Amino acid sequence: MKIGVDLGGTTVGIGIIDDDHSIKSSGSFRTAGITETSGLIETVINGIDETVSRSGIPFECIDFIGMGCPGEVDAVSGIACHADNLPLENTPFGPILSERFHKPVRIDNDANCAAWGEHIAGVSKNCSNVVTVTLGTGIGGGVIIDGKILHGNENHAGEIGHMVIDIHGKRCGCGRIGCWETVASTRALTNEVETQAKYAPNSRLGRLIAENGGHANGKTLFIALNEDDNMARSIFNDWIRFLEVGMWNIINIFRPEMIVISGGISNEGDTIILPLRAAVGKCSTIIEAGKLGGKAGMIGASTLYLCD
């Protein structure tokens, strides 16, 4: 049995996962609002204790703990170097957990964990060269080459959301202009839906947003799309085109066996995957939605011991 920890800015998910990568038991604990590193460490340690004790699985049966963290992580030393939305600053989280639980511990970046999870137990199981694109508020990436996670200098490889595709475009949070995530992230899509619906409050999209307290979410567009709404179709087509451009860039740079689309929006499945496949049709890189959904990071973390 392994423990997989998926540390995020809102919650930390903790799972007890068997050797076939099935989650046997899990818990979720709040991290939002924690401003001190010590409080964050305590939350993770208590979360692990509580999840194990609630599961009824004896602690002796756990032989590994893996954790995915946002931001920069030094996988070799187990140090969480920095995260924008959590109080992590050169925090030796790996050694701390290892000392506390007397188990081998590994940590890595959360997008790398999601990529690793899909590689070990999900859709890209049989591929040794894969790029996983995590679509969400931003766009993250996990790159696997020759069956190994590409970390790069200072563990910064795979920041594919910050590949510029539109040099005359919008300013990104990172300071550059026209990064892929400014137009192709889930947030970019949601923003576009809200902006366009403002001008057409009686459209299907406008009404869906009104019903949702004035905001679009990751599903709004897809509901309207299923009802054949024209405005939704046009926004979707533009977004898919932006997504396509980045896919082709990844293909031209890595020519991986597979590109995995991960993150909540991948639940839309064929609606997203089919047009992307059509766009890259003439090349041999397969495009697939992740199979592990929101659990990819947790499962990936629990299998980090296979990373060598």
Next chain:
Amino acid sequence: MKIGVDLGGTTVGIGIIDDDHSIKSSGSFRTAGITETSGLIETVINGIDETVSRSGIPFECIDFIGMGCPGEVDAVSGIACHADNLPLENTPFGPILSERFHKPVRIDNDANCAAWGEHIAGVSKNCSNVVTVTLGTGIGGGVIIDGKILHGNENHAGEIGHMVIDIHGKRCGCGRIGCWETVASTRALTNEVETQAKYAPNSRLGRLIAENGGHANGKTLFIALNEDDNMARSIFNDWIRFLEVGMWNIINIFRPEMIVISGGISNEGDTIILPLRAAVGKCSTIIEAGKLGGKAGMIGASTLYLCD
């Protein structure tokens, strides 16, 4: 002693290279105008024979032949799959040379050979993660990860010149819009010089072009730049900005230890390297001009036996 063959659309360069990667003897043979595969093979075989015999080095002292080819190359089987500017179509060039000369032979893509040459014997010798950017008519790339050339599916990895950076830009030869090489290749720079100088025939650039039969070449801009010509400075600054965008994309994707600028224009050295370094100043990826100049491909080919 090894033989390094650098096969191009105009000439094939053949070098006899010692174990310290110094070229002991070399020859150049014309390939332009060859339309048959058999003629091309003959040219390479005769070129090798002639270069060796002219060198006075006994053939028995040669223990390896390596060759770089443009286009798609299957390094494992030694097949030159396809090239735009040479009659190569699934040509088993490796096995043919091996059978003819009774030596071990390896072949690879020419940009990969240039990257490998700099990695084994040039500027990026001590780095195991390096991206080499070959600036010329187009932009090619050779990616080395963990000390190995990244080939990708169908040997198509490293096509970094076809990473889109300007989705509203110019159409590229590949059919897509706004590929990096449409704005940042040496040809893009030369085209821009010619276009702008047309409107100012009495400018320094205009006069240099007139002196050169109406055409700019890779040096025109840099001559005017050294004379502090304003138009040259402005064209150069725009071009460097385009180059920078791609550099940052490579950094965000791979975060390599080093990016090597290769190709003829890298002879301009600090003029190009210093502004690029300034642009990426805050990150740890080092930017360097290649050390082997136009011989990187030949030397790299001669060291392909180290590729494992």
